[in-house]
Amino acid sequence: MKQSVISTEQWLEEHLLQLNLVEDMNQPNGFSRLGYSPEEWEAHDIFIQIAEKMGLTVRRDQAGNVIARWNPVNAGNTALPAVSMGSHLDTVKGGGGYDGVAGILCALGAIKVLKEEGFEPTHPLEVICFASEESSRFPISTIGSKAMSGIINPKELQDLQDAFGTTVKQAFESRGLHWGSIQYAEREQNEIKSFVELHIEQGMRIEHAGAEFGVATAVACPIRLSIQIEGKMGHTGTTPMGMRQDALVAAAPLITFISEKAEELSKESEYPIVATASTLTVQPNAMNVIPGTVMLGVDIRSVDDSLKERFKIMIKEKCQTIEKEKDVTIKVETIVHNASIHLNRELSEKLKKIGESLGYSPLVMESGAGHDVMNMSKKWPSSLIFIKCRDGLSHHPKEHATLEDLRIGVEILVGYLQQEAGNDR
Amino acid sequence: MKQSVISTEQWLEEHLLQLNLVEDMNQPNGFSRLGYSPEEWEAHDIFIQIAEKMGLTVRRDQAGNVIARWNPVNAGNTALPAVSMGSHLDTVKGGGGYDGVAGILCALGAIKVLKEEGFEPTHPLEVICFASEESSRFPISTIGSKAMSGIINPKELQDLQDAFGTTVKQAFESRGLHWGSIQYAEREQNEIKSFVELHIEQGMRIEHAGAEFGVATAVACPIRLSIQIEGKMGHTGTTPMGMRQDALVAAAPLITFISEKAEELSKESEYPIVATASTLTVQPNAMNVIPGTVMLGVDIRSVDDSLKERFKIMIKEKCQTIEKEKDVTIKVETIVHNASIHLNRELSEKLKKIGESLGYSPLVMESGAGHDVMNMSKKWPSSLIFIKCRDGLSHHPKEHATLEDLRIGVEILVGYLQQEAGNDR
Numbered sequence: 001m002k003q004s005v006i007s008t009e010q011w012l013e014e015h016l017l018q019l020n021l022v023e024d025m026n027q028p029n030g031f032s033r034l035g036y037s038p039e040e041w042e043a044h045d046i047f048i049q050i051a052e053k054m055g056l057t058v059r060r061d062q063a064g065n066v067i068a069r070w071n072p073v074n075a076g077n078t079a080l081p082a083v084s085m086g087s088h089l090d091t092v093k094g095g096g097g098y099d100g101v102a103g104i105l106c107a108l109g110a111i112k113v114l115k116e117e118g119f120e121p122t123h124p125l126e127v128i129c130f131a132s133e134e135s136s137r138f139p140i141s142t143i144g145s146k147a148m149s150g151i152i153n154p155k156e157l158q159d160l161q162d163a164f165g166t167t168v169k170q171a172f173e174s175r176g177l178h179w180g181s182i183q184y185a186e187r188e189q190n191e192i193k194s195f196v197e198l199h200i201e202q203g204m205r206i207e208h209a210g211a212e213f214g215v216a217t218a219v220a221c222p223i224r225l226s227i228q229i230e231g232k233m234g235h236t237g238t239t240p241m242g243m244r245q246d247a248l249v250a251a252a253p254l255i256t257f258i259s260e261k262a263e264e265l266s267k268e269s270e271y272p273i274v275a276t277a278s279t280l281t282v283q284p285n286a287m288n289v290i291p292g293t294v295m296l297g298v299d300i301r302s303v304d305d306s307l308k309e310r311f312k313i314m315i316k317e318k319c320q321t322i323e324k325e326k327d328v329t330i331k332v333e334t335i336v337h338n339a340s341i342h343l344n345r346e347l348s349e350k351l352k353k354i355g356e357s358l359g360y361s362p363l364v365m366e367s368g369a370g371h372d373v374m375n376m377s378k379k380w381p382s383s384l385i386f387i388k389c390r391d392g393l394s395h396h397p398k399e400h401a402t403l404e405d406l407r408i409g410v411e412i413l414v415g416y417l418q419q420e421a422g423n424d425r
Numbered sequence: 426m427k428q429s430v431i432s433t434e435q436w437l438e439e440h441l442l443q444l445n446l447v448e449d450m451n452q453p454n455g456f457s458r459l460g461y462s463p464e465e466w467e468a469h470d471i472f473i474q475i476a477e478k479m480g481l482t483v484r485r486d487q488a489g490n491v492i493a494r495w496n497p498v499n500a501g502n503t504a505l506p507a508v509s510m511g512s513h514l515d516t517v518k519g520g521g522g523y524d525g526v527a528g529i530l531c532a533l534g535a536i537k538v539l540k541e542e543g544f545e546p547t548h549p550l551e552v553i554c555f556a557s558e559e560s561s562r563f564p565i566s567t568i569g570s571k572a573m574s575g576i577i578n579p580k581e582l583q584d585l586q587d588a589f590g591t592t593v594k595q596a597f598e599s600r601g602l603h604w605g606s607i608q609y610a611e612r613e614q615n616e617i618k619s620f621v622e623l624h625i626e627q628g629m630r631i632e633h634a635g636a637e638f639g640v641a642t643a644v645a646c647p648i649r650l651s652i653q654i655e656g657k658m659g660h661t662g663t664t665p666m667g668m669r670q671d672a673l674v675a676a677a678p679l680i681t682f683i684s685e686k687a688e689e690l691s692k693e694s695e696y697p698i699v700a701t702a703s704t705l706t707v708q709p710n711a712m713n714v715i716p717g718t719v720m721l722g723v724d725i726r727s728v729d730d731s732l733k734e735r736f737k738i739m740i741k742e743k744c745q746t747i748e749k750e751k752d753v754t755i756k757v758e759t760i761v762h763n764a765s766i767h768l769n770r771e772l773s774e775k776l777k778k779i780g781e782s783l784g785y786s787p788l789v790m791e792s793g794a795g796h797d798v799m800n801m802s803k804k805w806p807s808s809l810i811f812i813k814c815r816d817g818l819s820h821h822p823k824e825h826a827t828l829e830d831l832r833i834g835v836e837i838l839v840g841y842l843q844q845e846a847g848n849d850r
Contacts, residue, residue, distance in 0.1 A: 136711070203663030220662060224712060235819055236701040236724040237645060237793030238628030241688035243817075248702055249684040255677040263666035276661040277673055278712055285704045286561070287649060287722050288794070289820060297712050299661040368662030369713070392668075394660055395714060 008410060009403040011112060016105055016406070018046050019089060020097040030094035030397030034162075035132025035143065036064065036171035043089040047104060047129050054111060056127070063147030063185035064131035064177050070111060072121050081193035083121070083420040084380075085110070085413060086128030088144070088372060092136035096399020098389060103198040104129055106387075106406055110413035123193055123421040130372045137162045137171075145372035149379045150186035154179065187379075194347055194381040196416055197373035198409045200401050201386040202394035211363035213408055214386030215352045217345070218303040219367045219374040220274075221338035223312055225298040227254070227319065230329040233284065233292035248282055248291035250326035255280075257318045258298060265311060273302035273311060274368060303340040303366040341374045344381040351383055354415035360408055385412055433835060434828040437534055441831075443471050444514060444530060445522040455519035455822030459587075460557025460568065461489065461596035468514040472529060472554050479536060481552070488572035488610035489556035489602050495536060497546050506618035508546070508845040509805075510535070510838060511553030513569070513797060517561035521824020523814060528623040529554055531812075531831055535838035548618055548846040555797045562587045562596075570797035574804045575611035579604065612804075619772055619806040621841055622798035623834045625826050626811040627819035636788035638833055639811030640777045642770070643728040644792045644799040645699075646763035648737055650723040652679070652744065655754040658709065658717035673707055673716035675751035680705075682743045683723060690736060698727035698736060699793060728765040728791045766799045769806040776808055779840035785833055810837055 017023060020031060021042055033039040044066050048058050051068035058068045071078045087103025107127040114121075131144035138160045146152040158169035158179060169179045206214045231247035255277045262275035279297030298315065302308045312334070319330040352362045367384055376382045387409045390400040442448060445456060446467055458464040469491050473483050476493035483493045496503045512528025532552040539546075556569035563585045571577040583594035583604060594604045631639045656672035680702045687700035704722035723740065727733045737759070744755040777787045792809055801807045812834045815825040 135713075201663060202660040203665070204668060205663075205665065208668075222662065222713075233821060234817055235627040235794055236703055237647065237699060237726045237795070238626060238630075238819075239699065239793070239817060240628070240630065240697060241684070241691055241699055243629060243633070244684075246684065246701070248680055248705060252677040252680040252684075255673055256681075259666070259669075259671065259674040259677075266666050272665060274662060274664065274666055276671070276715055278661050278707075278714060278716060279710045280673060280705060280707050280716075281710070282703075282705050285706070287703050287724055288560075288647075289703060290701055291703060291705075299712055301662045368664070369660055370662070392659055392664060394663075396658060 008109060008113060009407050012105060012109055012403055012406045012410070015050060015108065016097065016101065018050065019043055019101050019105060021046065025097055027097070027397055031091045031097050032093050032095070033089060033091045034093065034137040035090045035134060036175050037137070040090045040131070041175055044129060047089060050108060051127065054108070054115065056111070061148070061185040062177065062181040063144045064172070064175060065144040065148055065185060066129040068127045070121060070125040072124060077122055078124055080123045081190055082124040082126045083417055084126040084128055084192050084195045085197070086126070086130055086195065086372065087197050087199060088130045088133035090132055090134050092134050092395045094397060095395045096397060098200045098399050098401045099202065099394050100133060102200050102387065102401055102406060102409065106198045106409040106413055109410035110417055113410060113414050114417060119418070120423065121417070121421040122423060125417055125421055133372055138168050140168070141370055142372050142375055145375040147182050147185040148187055149375040151375060151378060152182060154182050189379060192380045194420060195373065195376040196347070196351065196383050196385060196413065197371055198385045198387065198413060199371055200389035200394060200399070202369055202389060202392065204392035205365055206363050206386060206388050209363045210361065212360040213355050213412065214363045214365045215348050215355070216365055216367040216384035216386060217343055217348050219341040219343070219370060220301040220303045221340050221370060221374065222336055223300045223308050223334060224336035225312065225315065226333045226335045227296040227298060228331045229294040229296065231292055234290040236288050236290055239290060244290055245327045246290050247294040247328055250322050250328040251280065251294045251296055254296065254318060254322060258315065261314060262311065265307065269304065269307055271302055271304040271307065271366065273300065273304070273307050275300045275311060301368050305340050341377055343373065343377050343383045347381050347383040350419065351385055351412060351416060354419065355412050358411050358415065385409060433534060433538060434832050436537060437530060437828055437831045437835070440475060440533065441522065441526065441530055443475065444468060444526050446471065450522055452522070452822055456516045456522050457518045457520070458514065458516045459518065459562040460515045460559060461600050462562070465515040465556070466600055469554060472514060475533060476552065479533070479540065481536070486573070486610040487602065487606040488569050489597070489600060490569040490573055490610060491554040493552045495546060495550040497549060502547055503549055505548045506615055507549040507551045508842055509551040509553055509617050509620045510623070511551070511555055511620065511797065512622050512624060513555045513558035515557055515559050517559050517820045519822060520820045521822060523625045523824050523826045524627065524819050525558060527625050527812065527826055527831060527834065531623045531834040531838055534835040535842055538835060538839050539842060544843070545848065546842070546846040547848060550842055550846055558797055563593050565593070566795055567797050567800055570800040572607050572610040573612055574800040576800060576803060577607060579607050614804060617805045619845055620798065620801040621772070621776065621808050621810060621838065622796055623810045623812065623838060624796055625814035625819060625824070627794055627814060627817065629817035630790055631788050631811060631813050634788045635786065637785040638780050638837065639788045639790045640773050640780070641790055641792040641809035641811065642768055642773050644766040644768070644795060645726040645728045646765050646795060646799065647761055648725045648733050648759060649761035650725070650737065650740065651758045651760045652721040652723060653756045654719040654721065656717055659715040661713045661715055664715060669715055670752045671715050672719040672753055675747050675753040676705065676719045676721055679721065679743060679747055683740065686739060687736065690732065694729065694732055696727055696729040696732065696791065698725065698729070698732050700725045700736060726793050730765050766802055768798065768802050768808045772806050772808040775844065776810055776837060776841060779844065780837050783836050783840065810834060
């Protein structure tokens with residue numbers, strides 16, 4: 001057993017580098033494989049090579065997702081619904097080498113372990129590599145898993161642009177795909193038995209709870225607000241303090257309110273809520289001009305949708321108070337309003353027990369970030385495993401998960417595949 | 426008299442358009458004549474045409490300043506120190522048509538009135554059009570008047586760049602000037618008897634005081650701070666409220682403090698102080714990332730230098746408190762520290778009395794903004810007249826001064842020239 005563990009970690013280390021297209025995970029500028037870019041496709045190609053070498057059957061669907069499949073020896077079983085796992089290989093610009101990759105790597109690792117153990121699946125097993133999960137190139141996330149789950153609206157998406165004016169459709173077609181066919185990536189209900197994604201936590205809750213892994217019961221999707229504060233420009237030297245309508249001075253108590261109120265609500269509510277004034281731009285942003293306009297972006301998340309909604313109303317009320325106090329005009333626009341997604345209870349419970357039976361302490365938690373699993377869960381029983389990541393750092397060159405934590409992930413996925421597609425069922 | 430007044434306003438209106446190179450002052454995109462740009466030179470050319478048509482002798486100095494001079498008929502008097510007026514014709518990008526122009530226009534208008542009245546000056550009279558007053562192209566203001574006053578450091582300036590990477594030296598030389606000769610623009614102490622600049626107020630203090638014009642006794646030069654707040658990036662969805670080091674949440678109470686404390690200090694001090702958090706940038710400024718770094722620019726002005734200094738220390742102390750409370754690191758750098766400039770008391774008193782004797786109510790005040798006069802005052806007795814501008818709006822396409830207020834400016838300058846260079850002295 002000891003020998004096998006060491007070799008799994010070695011295997012993970014080697015394939016982590018391969019999937020990241022590097023020879024050393026220490027990359028000061030991080031990893032940049034934007035959705036539907038040549039770099040994402042390069043990583044897909046490596047994934048295909050690895051999967052084929054492992055004897056898996058690989059196909060690319062009409063959305064650019066790559067599906068690697070282990071068909072049962074008994075040909076009659078190949079039409080049974082698949083036991084699936086998956087994540088993504090695209091990254092944000094200058095991101096880390098574990099967000100997404102960890103899920104693909106551990107899923108492949110689980111296949112590797114089961115192959116070596118001579119496992120004979122009763123259902124097809126799948127590793128799905130979803131295309132374009134991140135929203136950092138185009139202002140839309142999880143395109144591939146949306147298409148597979150049949151919840152994509154091609155017309156709404158096609159003209160969204162990246163920073164260089166390339167549309168989703170153009171990027172998609174420059175990968176050799178046909179935009180008009182994207183909806184054919186949708187899969188039937190009976191093609192998949194269940195789906196599990198493994199992902200790095202991108203936070204520190206597992207570590208702070210003294211646990212070894214996390215099982216998510218829900219995904220807290222965001223409400224996002226765009227708040228425009230209109231004050232009045234003026235010369236910083238010639239406008240007395242009492243005569244100003246400074247948009248940034250008006251923004252300050254709102255930023256404080258959002259942070260303090262979310263902390264307070266988290267303490268008194270059943271589920272936590274997080275809220276962040278994450279983007280702010282000042283117009284004209286010149287040293288000798290009083291800020292005339294401030295644009296503030298606010299991201300609010302909780303699995304408790306009514307709490308999210310209540311918090312939005314509190315922010316609007318606070319804005320009204322500030323309008324009067326600071327003599328400014330504030331417009332609050334809801335730009336994203338996504339209901340939270342509850343994952344499959346039984347499957348989550350099963351994953352928790354598998355981990356516990358292996359000797360690992362679980363944390364049952366919510367996911368604060370969106371993942372491909374949230375789309376898959378709309379059609380198939382789905383759940384989400386978290387492994388720890390160092391300092392909670394993600395979307396960052398220094399993002400890191402230990403080989404030990406990756407191996408824990410592999411072991412839990414092995415247990416999941418054994419239970420869902422084993423002979424003993 | 427009534428007829429002459431009307432014709433002065435008509436003259437002002439026509440020449441206002443000419444100096445602004447337009448046929449209508451309603452310019453939605455404003456006026457853009459950056460320092461040492463072809464556009465500034467175009468305005469200089471119009472100034473030269475107007476001045477020559479009025480019979481003035483015009484020369485351009487080694488810094489690009491244009492000096493238009495009315496020499497006394499008595500040749501013996503041409504070597505006497507000049508009674509000078511001046512301002513600038515460059516603008517910020519998308520600025521107004523009065524900042525600078527008003528001073529040049531009223532000075533020319535005063536010459537026009539005196540010429541028509543058959544005035545015979547005992548001293549040379551001058552209208553000086555200073556080059557590159559604004560700091561919106563290069564991060565340095567009042568280049569022309571610094572050169573004339575002999576307080577320029579060509580080596581320090583020459584490599585400063587504009588947004589396109591053009592250096593001060595390159596821009597200067599592309600106007601046909603020779604950088605190595607700029608210091609020869611310095612004039613002797615005995616060349617100028619006194620200097621008066623007329624400028625729009627760029628604020629609303631005159632209006633709020635119920636006065637018709639302002640006389641400045643001092644120029645409140647700024648202390649400028651660059652404050653870097655280092656927190657820690659994190660995912661907005663996965664980082665609980667209590668575990669954050671949000672740089673923007675740390676910036677908020679500082680912005681509030683700067684505004685509230687300046688207002689409080691202004692009330693209890695002899696001279697007002699104004700302080701503005703005028704620039705703010707967030708890194709990475711992405712909707713799903715907790716702000717990791719905030720850069721804040723703060724502009725502090727008062728003619729009371731010790732109050733400015735005291736306020737800077739208060740800001741530093743507040744930063745130390747915030748560092749502890751918000752678990753961030755704050756670096757405060759002083760990027761500008763200019764002592765305030767006191768203008769010539771006697772000359773200011775004289776201008777106040779001239780205005781009063783004409784029936785206009787004065788406000789004795791400080792200038793919160795820097796102007797060419799602050800450099801001239803280091804070498805020659807100098808003062809500054811303000812006229813009202815609508816809503817205090819400046820550096821803006823809608824910047825506006827009425828023809829009546831411009832005419833009041835002309836009348837006061839006429840009085841100044843009569844007293845300083847008249848026969849009755």
